Amino acid sequence: MLDTVSHASETPDLEQPYPALGVKDEEYASIREILGRRPTSAELAMYSVMWSEHCSYKSSKVHLRRFGELSQDTPRGPLLAGIGDNAGVVDIGQGWAVTFKAESHNHPSFVEPYQGAATGVGGIVRDILAMGARPIGVMDSLRFGPLTADDTRRVLPGVVAGVGGYGNCLGLPNIGGEVQFHQSYLGNPLVNALCVGVLRHEDLHFAKATGVGNQVILFGAATGGDGIGGASILASETFDEDGPAKRPSVQVGDPFMEKLLIECTLELFEAEVIDGIQDFGAAGISCATSELASAGDGGMHVDLDLVPLRDPSLKPEEILMSESQERMMAVVRPENVERFMAICAKWDVQATVIGEVIEGDRLLIDWNGERIVDVDPKTVAHEGPVYHRPYHRPAWIDDVNANRAEDLPRDNSAEGLRDALLTVMGHANIADKSWVTDQYDRYVRGNTVSAQPDDAGIIRIDEESGLGIALALDANSRFSYLNPYLGAQHSLLEAYRNVAVGGAEPVAITDCLNFGSPEDPEVMWTFVEAILGLVDACKGLGIPVTGGNVSLYNQTAEAPILPTPTVGVLGVIDDVAHRVRTGFTYPGDSILLLGATREELSGSIWADAVHDGHLGGMPPVVDLAAEQALARVMQQAAKEQLVTSAHDLSEGGLATALVESALRHGNGFAITLPDGDPTVQLFAETGARAVVSLPGSSVARLEQLCAEHGVPVERLGEVTGDEACEFVGSFTVGLDELRHAWQQPIPAAMA
Numbered sequence: 001m002l003d004t005v006s007h008a009s010e011t012p013d014l015e016q017p018y019p020a021l022g023v024k025d026e027e028y029a030s031i032r033e034i035l036g037r038r039p040t041s042a043e044l045a046m047y048s049v050m051w052s053e054h055c056s057y058k059s060s061k062v063h064l065r066r067f068g069e070l071s072q073d074t075p076r077g078p079l080l081a082g083i084g085d086n087a088g089v090v091d092i093g094q095g096w097a098v099t100f101k102a103e104s105h106n107h108p109s110f111v112e113p114y115q116g117a118a119t120g121v122g123g124i125v126r127d128i129l130a131m132g133a134r135p136i137g138v139m140d141s142l143r144f145g146p147l148t149a150d151d152t153r154r155v156l157p158g159v160v161a162g163v164g165g166y167g168n169c170l171g172l173p174n175i176g177g178e179v180q181f182h183q184s185y186l187g188n189p190l191v192n193a194l195c196v197g198v199l200r201h202e203d204l205h206f207a208k209a210t211g212v213g214n215q216v217i218l219f220g221a222a223t224g225g226d227g228i229g230g231a232s233i234l235a236s237e238t239f240d241e242d243g244p245a246k247r248p249s250v251q252v253g254d255p256f257m258e259k260l261l262i263e264c265t266l267e268l269f270e271a272e273v274i275d276g277i278q279d280f281g282a283a284g285i286s287c288a289t290s291e292l293a294s295a296g297d298g299g300m301h302v303d304l305d306l307v308p309l310r311d312p313s314l315k316p317e318e319i320l321m322s323e324s325q326e327r328m329m330a331v332v333r334p335e336n337v338e339r340f341m342a343i344c345a346k347w348d349v350q351a352t353v354i355g356e357v358i359e360g361d362r363l364l365i366d367w368n369g370e371r372i373v374d375v376d377p378k379t380v381a382h383e384g385p386v387y388h389r390p391y392h393r394p395a396w397i398d399d400v401n402a403n404r405a406e407d408l409p410r411d412n413s414a415e416g417l418r419d420a421l422l423t424v425m426g427h428a429n430i431a432d433k434s435w436v437t438d439q440y441d442r443y444v445r446g447n448t449v450s451a452q453p454d455d456a457g458i459i460r461i462d463e464e465s466g467l468g469i470a471l472a473l474d475a476n477s478r479f480s481y482l483n484p485y486l487g488a489q490h491s492l493l494e495a496y497r498n499v500a501v502g503g504a505e506p507v508a509i510t511d512c513l514n515f516g517s518p519e520d521p522e523v524m525w526t527f528v529e530a531i532l533g534l535v536d537a538c539k540g541l542g543i544p545v546t547g548g549n550v551s552l553y554n555q556t557a558e559a560p561i562l563p564t565p566t567v568g569v570l571g572v573i574d575d576v577a578h579r580v581r582t583g584f585t586y587p588g589d590s591i592l593l594l595g596a597t598r599e600e601l602s603g604s605i606w607a608d609a610v611h612d613g614h615l616g617g618m619p620p621v622v623d624l625a626a627e628q629a630l631a632r633v634m635q636q637a638a639k640e641q642l643v644t645s646a647h648d649l650s651e652g653g654l655a656t657a658l659v660e661s662a663l664r665h666g667n668g669f670a671i672t673l674p675d676g677d678p679t680v681q682l683f684a685e686t687g688a689r690a691v692v693s694l695p696g697s698s699v700a701r702l703e704q705l706c707a708e709h710g711v712p713v714e715r716l717g718e719v720t721g722d723e724a725c726e727f728v729g730s731f732t733v734g735l736d737e738l739r740h741a742w743q744q745p746i747p748a749a750m751a
């Protein structure tokens with residue numbers, strides 16, 4: 001056999017184009033030291049993608065280890081899989097487990113919005129599938145530049161069409177998420193996708209290549225030239241002012257192939273012919289082979305000539321780096337290969353044995369009769385560079401924190417409050433998102449119990465018992481800009497409240513941490529503070545982080561995005577028939593406010609909408625005990641079916657919660673604001689609060705529950721069923737006028 005590896009040893013001074021692959025000088029030197037020679041071009045390709053920021057977490061892993069301080073037990077039992085696996089797996093009882101995870105596909109979605117977003121959905125779905133679970137739902141958290149910006153009109157429709165098109169074709173309901181707008185995302189949108197899957201405990205699978213002689217099978221789509229260096233390299237670079245600094249091909253998705261791959265893989269699991277499995281995401285074959293081998297008990301040999309290609313002109317380096325979609329890799333015992341192949345043929349899924357598990361600890365790859373890779377897979381997959389990036393608190397943040405929204409003028413006249421309400425309801429971040437969500441199928445598969453615009457998505461897991469799960473995905477980038485520690489906690493707590501007001505018990509989180517360049521010490525400080533905030537909040541709430549994603553270099557030239565730690569919270573509800581919906585349903589119901597309101601206007605939608613983009617001061621105080629108390633009240637109220645609707649208070653405060661509840665079913669209200677400054681009562685974004693409606697016969701019991709848990713409660717008024725929202729003693733505004741202000745912004749901008 002000709003030996004490219006030996007040739008590399010014999011030509012140590014041969015110049016290699018490692019900077020073009022994103023490899024730093026010191027990283028290239030480290031690769032040479034690990035190998036004891038220069039790398040072959042194929043090895044350099046593997047290291048470049050696997051040591052990229054997107055794949056190796058080289059700037060973040062020293063801080064992510066803090067999540068390991070958290071208990072691995074959820075309120076419903078121990079984690080069955082956690083950080084380090086493809087996705088976290090949570091025991092939800094009755095022999096059922098749920099796996100869920102969020103990931104980013106930000107830079108590819110700017111370069112090519114439709115395919116970038118579509119393949120982001122496809123990738124996270126395969127992560128869930130690789131754990132042995134059937135994917136049952138998706139969510140997304142999207143961030144764009146100003147709604148009226150030209151580039152937003154280019155990117156937003158493509159991203160939404162990509163998310164909807166791929167998920168709809170897979171037959172997966174899109175049960176929730178959010179869409180937000182801010183100048184900092186112009187040129188650098190965020191596309192964070194979450195998938196959730198369900199499995200029985202005994203069906204859990206892991207990405208490990210074990211058993212010498214076991215066969216390595218690549219199955220799914222053929223490998224093409226799309227996505228070479230796509231997510232791995234593109235997501236590890238800063239965009240310049242004119243667009244991405246590098247424009248590698250964005251992956252091209254085929255959801256119909258993915259649907260066949262899902263059903264085929266699930267049947268392979270059922271047939272018990274898979275010993276280890278890994279999905280193909282960023283870094284393609286480089287990732288699947290090195291991670292499987294690194295996590296197993298032996299080495300791996302692969303013959304790259306056997307990889308099915310859509311483009312026969314691809315070089316071996318390109319085959320290793322290609323991020324073509326809809327591919328999986330399985331480790332299969334020799335006696336099970338024939339059965340494996342038969343199942344793949346049944347589903348018209350191409351499958352090819354390309355290698356086997358071998359003795360030792362080497363990953364060996366051949367091509368055209370030459371040995372082109374001979375590495376320790378651990379050095380590729382799990383022992384990459386670790387950077388201790390410098391970080392420091394920005395000097396400018398003191399001036400920002402001193403510029404409090406609480407000091408801004410307030411027009412508390414009836415006309416002023418009425419105008420402020422209409423302005424807030426027409427703010428892009430509050431406005432109706434049905435232009436987006438109507439493009440998603442929310443009820444396919446028939447087990448969706450709640451979806452947008454409810455606070456949380458709820459899916460039935462077991463038809464007989466009614467056991468179900470609730471999910472919410474939230475981020476508050478304005479608060480995170482003002483104080484990243486508190487902002488990350490608010491992002492978590494908003495999702496936590498959304499799950500709780502639906503009647504579910506929050507049990508675990510996943511996160512998607514979106515920040516600017518880690519080479520900027522001020523950006524790095526916001527990242528570290530956000531992680532500390534999440535760790536401390538999870539400790540206080542008693543819930544673990546099951547896994548997630550870090551996305552760095554989200555900035556255009558020197559301007560980073562607002563820090564955006566996106567948090568998904570999983571809840572469990574024993575009987576979905578007891579879930580609580582959003583929206584006033586029955587005229588005559590009483591309206592109650594749960595939780596205490598403080599003078600906290602900084603970072604609020606009111607400050608942004610009424611005062612021309614004001615963003616200063618400090619976020620609201622975080623009270624973890626109050627959040628837990630509110631959650632317990634809402635869970636018990638749901639079990640006893642005391643309330644007919646509930647809505648958490650977050651962006652836009654009490655005013656937004658009341659109006660959205662009224663608009664849901666066209667039932668107006670008459671309420672009297674609590675004592676105090678009316679602007680604060682209407683628009684403060686204090687946490688640990690919810691608005692509920694309920695029949696008069698249930699009020700005393702709910703007040704008793706609140707007293708038992710120390711949750712302040714105040715009756716505001718009642719649902720009238722009229723076409724008006726009346727704030728007694730101050731002003732009245734018609735539902736039609738509110739509906740117009742709320743519904744028009746996105747359709748008008750996209751027209």
